[in-house]
Every structure is written in C-alpha cells, then in structure tokens.
Amino acid sequence: MSTLFDKINSGADLDRQDLIDILKLTDQDDLERLFNAAYKVKLKYIGKRVSLRGIVEISNKCIKDCFYCGIRRGNINVERFELNKKQIVEGLLTAFNFNYGSAVMQGGERNDEKFVVMIEEVLREVKERTDGRLGITLSLGEQDESVYRRWFESGAHRYLLRIEASNPELYGMLHPADHTYERRMECLHSLQHVGFQTGTGVLIGVPGQSIEDLANDLMFFKKFDIDMIGMGPYLVHPDTPLAKKFPDFEEKRKDQLNLGLKMIAAARLLLKDINLASTTALQALDPVGRELGLLAGGNVIMPNVTATEYRPGYQLYTGKPGLDENSEQSRIALEKTIRQTGETIIYNEWGDSPHYFRRSGKR
Ligand code: SF4
Known part of the structure; x- marks a missing residue:
C-alpha cells in the first residue's frame, strides 16, 4: 500500500493499475489518505475555491428511453x-442575482426545431440582460453539430454530455439498441470541434460495471482530454427497467458513497486541473455528501435554482434532495455548509477550468 501512496504523493502520473488499486481501497485510514492527497492536488491546481453553477431544470420531456x-x-x-x-x-x-456567475440549463433530450430555437432565444436574451456576465452551460443531450454550433454562437460556452459508460458493451446494456455508443462519441467530438468546454461523466457503481470499467472510464477522460467532469453514484429509480432487473440493489447504498468519492479523488489525481463537480447524487446518499466531494478533490457544486413547484417532476432517481426547498433556502443552507469545509465560494466568475485554457492555448 505504501508504494501506491508513495506514487500518489510524488505527483507522478498514475496508470490504469494505480487507478484500480485506488478504487479497491476500503480501509478507512487509506481512504482518508487518498482524499487528503486528492485535496492537496486540488489546492495546487485550482486553489481553495468552489464555483457554483445554478441549475435550471427546464423540462422532463425526453425522446430517449435510457x-x-x-x-x-x-x-x-x-x-x-x-x-x-x-x-x-x-x-x-x-442564478445571476445570487452572484453565482454561472448557470446550467439541463433537461430531457429534444431536437425539434421549435425547441432548438427556444434555447437560442433564451441564450440571447440572458446574455443581453446580464451584459454577457452570466456563463451558461448546457446539458441537453445529443444534437447535430449544427445545433451545437447555433447554441454556441448564441452564447453557451460549456456543454455537459455524459458518456455514462465508456465501455461500449456496458453502454449497450444501459441503453436501448437505437441509442448508440457511436452517436454519443460523435456528439462529444462535435462539441469539442465547435469549441465548447466539454464535460462528460459516468454512472458510478451501476449494475454490470466492474472496478476495471471505472478505471477505464478515468483513462477515457484523460484520452478524450475533457475539461470537466460531472459524474455521480448510480441511484435507483423504481420505474425503470434497470431497477426491475436488479431489485436488491438498494442495499449497496453505503458502498456507493465511498465509490463516488474514490472516483472524484482518482479523477483529481489523474487529471489535476479540470473542473470536477461534487454532484447532488452524493448528497442523496449523505446529507453532507457534496461537501465530502469537495474534500476529496471536487471544485464545483450545482445548486438547484429551478422554481420549487417544478422540482418534483425532475427526478432521474428517487431520494433526490431539496425537492421542497426554494432557491433562496437552498442557497443559504449550501453556502453555510461549504464555508464549514473551509472552502471559499467564488462569486461573479464563470469558473472555467484551467485545463481548458491549457488545452486551447487561450491563456
Ligand atoms: S438519461 Fe434520462 S433525460 Fe437523459 S437522455 Fe436518457 S432518458 Fe433522457
């Protein structure tokens, strides 16, 4: 074990076997050492800073059937x-009035022209009303490159499209046959080609996934040269084919939290200067899960700013926290717990990943 930690602490590049070893750690002291090491890397490359992105869940209508x-x-x-x-x-x-500096539009996938135009109009109006000061990330699924370009030209500059599983076989098990892995990859390439800061992520601890798969996911992020990661533990929604196929899965919830935190730590150690979200799925497993994610190397939190009345409709999994809070309550509670971790919240900045500037040579 000391060899693994010697390598981690030396700052040397980690290889696939190191990642497997990290993901297999179970001893509480080893986990503490791991999270502390990842946190140090975050301090070095990002600082003691947390960026906030206000999420607006725009619709739960989706043409897909994952x-x-x-x-x-x-x-x-x-x-x-x-x-x-x-x-x-x-x-x-x-989100802008809360001084978050950055917001996310997230929703089910749609690609009809009316929808595409509506997003363009929203982007243009918000850019105008905030004098270009609100950074906008989109998470609206697979689209043609021409659509990505239209949205980029209308003012969005970051896009999150999760690969969900970088193993094509596992991807095939999680999706119907007409949701192809090739199309997902094509979209990720399009996003980079258009110029978006591109984020992706995976389901962590989903049935049928091995530790080796997760290590390969991390290597995939590195190879794809991504700028940001939004990934979280798989949480069950009972009205889904996967829940019905694996009815006993809920018992694994405790492991899911640690696995999620280990993935964050491993991603920080491997990729160093990317933006790494500490997601709401962690909070669903532990009331301070997102704060634990920050201490394991995460640097972005995405508070929900969707009007309270619409929140119950947007549940990708059950047990999602904050459904009955309003944005103001969420903001006060979250900012307090973040400060308790000793982190500083960054206001009125877009919070772009240092990796993006290094990759694109823009700084
Ligand atoms: S994960 Fe859910 S919201 Fe996203 S494309 Fe699949 S079915 Fe739609």
Missing part, C-alpha cells in the same frame, strides 16, 4: 412539465 433514468420516455408514471421561455430566463437570472 434504462436507468426516471424521466425516460417510457415511464408513464411521470407527470411531464416544460418551462416556457420566460420561466427559464427567470431561473437563469436567479
């Missing part, structure tokens, strides 16, 4: 909602 997702097209138990343009703009401006 086997693990609570808002999949085939789930007839979900009451569907869709915010109109004015409501989305208001949500984004809430």
Whole structure:
C-alpha cells in the first residue's frame, strides 16, 4: 500500500493499475489518505475555491428511453412539465442575482426545431440582460453539430454530455439498441470541434460495471482530454427497467458513497486541473455528501435554482434532495455548509477550468 501512496504523493502520473488499486481501497485510514492527497492536488491546481453553477431544470420531456433514468420516455408514471421561455430566463437570472456567475440549463433530450430555437432565444436574451456576465452551460443531450454550433454562437460556452459508460458493451446494456455508443462519441467530438468546454461523466457503481470499467472510464477522460467532469453514484429509480432487473440493489447504498468519492479523488489525481463537480447524487446518499466531494478533490457544486413547484417532476432517481426547498433556502443552507469545509465560494466568475485554457492555448 505504501508504494501506491508513495506514487500518489510524488505527483507522478498514475496508470490504469494505480487507478484500480485506488478504487479497491476500503480501509478507512487509506481512504482518508487518498482524499487528503486528492485535496492537496486540488489546492495546487485550482486553489481553495468552489464555483457554483445554478441549475435550471427546464423540462422532463425526453425522446430517449435510457434504462436507468426516471424521466425516460417510457415511464408513464411521470407527470411531464416544460418551462416556457420566460420561466427559464427567470431561473437563469436567479442564478445571476445570487452572484453565482454561472448557470446550467439541463433537461430531457429534444431536437425539434421549435425547441432548438427556444434555447437560442433564451441564450440571447440572458446574455443581453446580464451584459454577457452570466456563463451558461448546457446539458441537453445529443444534437447535430449544427445545433451545437447555433447554441454556441448564441452564447453557451460549456456543454455537459455524459458518456455514462465508456465501455461500449456496458453502454449497450444501459441503453436501448437505437441509442448508440457511436452517436454519443460523435456528439462529444462535435462539441469539442465547435469549441465548447466539454464535460462528460459516468454512472458510478451501476449494475454490470466492474472496478476495471471505472478505471477505464478515468483513462477515457484523460484520452478524450475533457475539461470537466460531472459524474455521480448510480441511484435507483423504481420505474425503470434497470431497477426491475436488479431489485436488491438498494442495499449497496453505503458502498456507493465511498465509490463516488474514490472516483472524484482518482479523477483529481489523474487529471489535476479540470473542473470536477461534487454532484447532488452524493448528497442523496449523505446529507453532507457534496461537501465530502469537495474534500476529496471536487471544485464545483450545482445548486438547484429551478422554481420549487417544478422540482418534483425532475427526478432521474428517487431520494433526490431539496425537492421542497426554494432557491433562496437552498442557497443559504449550501453556502453555510461549504464555508464549514473551509472552502471559499467564488462569486461573479464563470469558473472555467484551467485545463481548458491549457488545452486551447487561450491563456
Ligand atoms: S438519461 Fe437523459 S437522455 Fe436518457 S432518458 Fe434520462 S433525460 Fe433522457
């Protein structure tokens, strides 16, 4: 074990076997050492800083049918909602008025022209009303490169499209046959080609996944030269094919938290200067899960700024926290717990990843 930690502490590049060894750690002292080492790397490359991105969940209507997702097209138990343009703009401006500096528009996948145009209009209006000061990330699924370009030219500059599983076989188990791995990869390439700061991520601890798969996911992030990661532990939604196929999975919840934290730590140690989100899925497993994620190397938190009345409709998994809080309550509670970790919240900045500037040579 000391050899692994010697290598980690020396700052040497980690290889696939090191990542496997990290992901297999179970001893509490070893985990503490791991998280502390990852936190030190974060301090060196990012600083003692946390960026906030206000999330607006714009709609739970989706044309896709991913086997693990609570808002999949085939789930007839979900009451569907869709915010109109004015409501989305208001949500984004809430993030701006909270001085977050940056916001995310997230929603089920749609690619009809009416939707594409609506997003363009929202982007242009928010850019105008904030004098270009609010950074906007999109997470709206697979689109043609021409659509990505239109949204980029309308003012979005970061895009999150999770690969979910970099192993094509596992990807195939998690999705219907017409959701192809090749298309997902093509979209990720398009995003980089258009000029987006590109983020991706995976489901952590999903049935059928091995530790080796997760190590390969981390190597995939490195090879793809991504700028940011949004990944979280797999959490079960009962109205999904995956939940029905693995009915006993809930018992693994405790392991899921540690596995999620180990992935964050391993990603920070491997990729050093990227933006790394500490996601709400961690908070679903532990009330201070997101703060633990920060102390394991994460540097981004995405508070929900969606109007409270729409939050129950957007549940990719059950047990999602904060459904009945309003944005103001969430903001006060979150900012307090972040400060308790000793981290400084960065206000009024876009919070771009240092990696992006290094990759693109823009600084
Ligand atoms: S994971 Fe995304 S694309 Fe898949 S069904 Fe859910 S919202 Fe739609």
